[in-house]
Amino acid sequence: MNGAESLVRTLLASNVEVCFTNPGTSEMHFVAALDTVPGMRCVLGLFEGVVTGAADGYARMADRPAATLLHLGPGLANGLANLHNARKARSPVVNIVGEHAMHHRGYETPLASDVEGFARPVSHWVHTSPDSRSLAGDAAEAVRQARSGAGKIATLILPADTAWNEADGPAPMREPAPRARADSRAIAQAIAAIRSGRRVTLMMSGRALREPCLTLAGRIAAATGVRLLSQQSNARVERGGGRIVVPRVPYPVDQALSALADVDVLLLLGANPPASFFAYPGKPSMMTPPNCETIRIAEADDDLEHALRWLADELGATNAAPLVNDAICMTPAAGALTAEAVMQSVAAMLPANAILCDESVSSGRSLFRYTDGSAPHDYLQLTGGAIGEGLPMATGAAIACPDRKVVSLEGDGSGMYTLQALWTQARERLDVVTVVLANRGYRILQGELKGVGIDKPGERAQRMLAIEDPVLDWTALARGMGVEAAAADTAERFNDLFGAALRRPGPFLIEARLP
Numbered sequence: 001m002n003g004a005e006s007l008v009r010t011l012l013a014s015n016v017e018v019c020f021t022n023p024g025t026s027e028m029h030f031v032a033a034l035d036t037v038p039g040m041r042c043v044l045g046l047f048e049g050v051v052t053g054a055a056d057g058y059a060r061m062a063d064r065p066a067a068t069l070l071h072l073g074p075g076l077a078n079g080l081a082n083l084h085n086a087r088k089a090r091s092p093v094v095n096i097v098g099e100h101a102m103h104h105r106g107y108e109t110p111l112a113s114d115v116e117g118f119a120r121p122v123s124h125w126v127h128t129s130p131d132s133r134s135l136a137g138d139a140a141e142a143v144r145q146a147r148s149g150a151g152k153i154a155t156l157i158l159p160a161d162t163a164w165n166e167a168d169g170p171a172p173m174r175e176p177a178p179r180a181r182a183d184s185r186a187i188a189q190a191i192a193a194i195r196s197g198r199r200v201t202l203m204m205s206g207r208a209l210r211e212p213c214l215t216l217a218g219r220i221a222a223a224t225g226v227r228l229l230s231q232q233s234n235a236r237v238e239r240g241g242g243r244i245v246v247p248r249v250p251y252p253v254d255q256a257l258s259a260l261a262d263v264d265v266l267l268l269l270g271a272n273p274p275a276s277f278f279a280y281p282g283k284p285s286m287m288t289p290p291n292c293e294t295i296r297i298a299e300a301d302d303d304l305e306h307a308l309r310w311l312a313d314e315l316g317a318t319n320a321a322p323l324v325n326d327a328i329c330m331t332p333a334a335g336a337l338t339a340e341a342v343m344q345s346v347a348a349m350l351p352a353n354a355i356l357c358d359e360s361v362s363s364g365r366s367l368f369r370y371t372d373g374s375a376p377h378d379y380l381q382l383t384g385g386a387i388g389e390g391l392p393m394a395t396g397a398a399i400a401c402p403d404r405k406v407v408s409l410e411g412d413g414s415g416m417y418t419l420q421a422l423w424t425q426a427r428e429r430l431d432v433v434t435v436v437l438a439n440r441g442y443r444i445l446q447g448e449l450k451g452v453g454i455d456k457p458g459e460r461a462q463r464m465l466a467i468e469d470p471v472l473d474w475t476a477l478a479r480g481m482g483v484e485a486a487a488a489d490t491a492e493r494f495n496d497l498f499g500a501a502l503r504r505p506g507p508f509l510i511e512a513r514l515p
């Protein structure tokens with residue numbers, strides 16, 4: 001058995017069964033090993049941003065890592081932005097990155113680069129395998145690292161000769177350390193704050209936004225009057241009718257400031273202190289009032305369910321009835337097709353148990369308001385602010401959950417970064433309905449210009465934020481990659497297309513032509 005085969009067998013033994021790939025010469029032995037070893041699902045992405053974004057989407061829904069296969073430093077570099085997003089989502093990902101054979105590394109060849117240097121800022125763990133006999137153990141360690149805490153990015157660099165030389169065989173799965181538990185002092189402080197009569201907000205992220213944590217938090221809120229809030233960006237939230245009411249910190253600074261204006265004590269459960277997305281002249285960075293006390297109950301890597309059970313027990317909240325969203329029977333929008341109309345129709349028609357991937361940017365401002373009462377669903381959003389994640393993330397989510405419908409809301413500007421994901425959706429026959437919000441501009445940035453104090457942008461500045469000359473033909477782009485598509489410019493037409501797309505299997509793209 002060569003090193004490459006020992007690597008693939010080790011990944012499978014460690015429960016890594018999907019590999020998103022974009023290989024080159026240095027990874028050919030790995031590619032060949034995929035043939036010899038049955039069981040690994042290999043999914044080709046035509047750009048590395050698709051590969052890494054899909055690994056993120058997969059991990060969010062499967063709760064276990066996929067592997068990526070990337071071609072040396074430049075291949076990894078092409079995938080960095082979505083690894084950044086995955087890192088912020090705390091998704092477990094195992095990157096396998098090719099490298100020149102050890103004896104070839106000293107030469108100044110075209111692809112020679114500092115692979116570890118590219119990997120380090122987005123990876124929690126980086127390791128270059130020294131030889132073929134170490135590779136299996138290194139791979140088991142990479143998976144263990146990826147599965148530790150809430151999820152980590154592990155990058156294993158594979159010099160070509162470690163793949164082709166003789167190996168000893170696969171390595172067994174290694175278990176990560178159990179998640180750390182909340183400190184009793186933090187729990188005591190939180191309880192004292194809740195009992196003090198001050199206005200307490202419990203801000204959550206990570207696993208806390210999924211069951212059984214949500215119900216525990218809902219019980220604590222019902223029993224004590226603590227207000228629940230989620231971080232602005234979260235990897236995965238269980239939302240919709242019948243689910244616990246947890247608003248999120250708004251994106252616009254003024255709205256975030258007023259949402260947090262009357263907080264005396266902020267309890268953080270797997271969440272970061274609420275800093276605004278960007279700094280703006282004359283506005284604060286921290287959204288809580290200056291005299292607000294912040295108590296960190298547990299970090300995202302910790303056992304959040306344990307912390308919530310502990311709090312609920314101490315507070316006598318274990319039987320309180322939590323506040324849940326009403327399941328609302330909504331009617332789809334009618335008339336002109338605006339961004340709000342799309343959100344209303346999507347919310348009204350969303351099937352139960354759907355996965356809603358959101359990179360709708362400014363068009364999705366009203367999405368939460370409408371989907372509070374939708375059929376229960378999982379909500380996935382951009383966590384690292386690097387656009388170009390939506391279409392790959394939907395692709396990975398669909399591979400993780402083949403029995404669930406994926407609805408992918410995509411800005412036309414964001415969509416253009418990684419639209420090759422559509423080809424992968426077609427090739428793998430994935431059940432993804434993509435709605436492109438075609439407003440022909442970087443609309444959010446037009447508002448941001450004003451936000452940073454530029455009231456009268458000149459023609460050149462405006463031209464940097466418009467994508468209408470030439471107009472992008474999304475139906476043609478989708479068809480060119482094997483995805484059936486149609487355009488809508490009225491709400492009725494959108495509803496017809498969306499309904500039909502939900503009823504049929506396989507990918508479909510709707511270009512929602514917005515004003």
Ligand SMILES: Cc1ncc(C[n+]2csc(CCOP(=O)(O)OP(=O)(O)O)c2C)c(N)n1
Nearest residue numbers: 361362386387411412413414441442443444
């Ligand atoms: C990787 C990356 N590059 C650039 C940006 C800056 N940026 C933020 S939003 C945006 C435009 C988004 O356009 P679109 O998806 O059409 O949404 P809209 O603004 O029209 O709602 C850009 C370029 C970014 N966030 N990430």
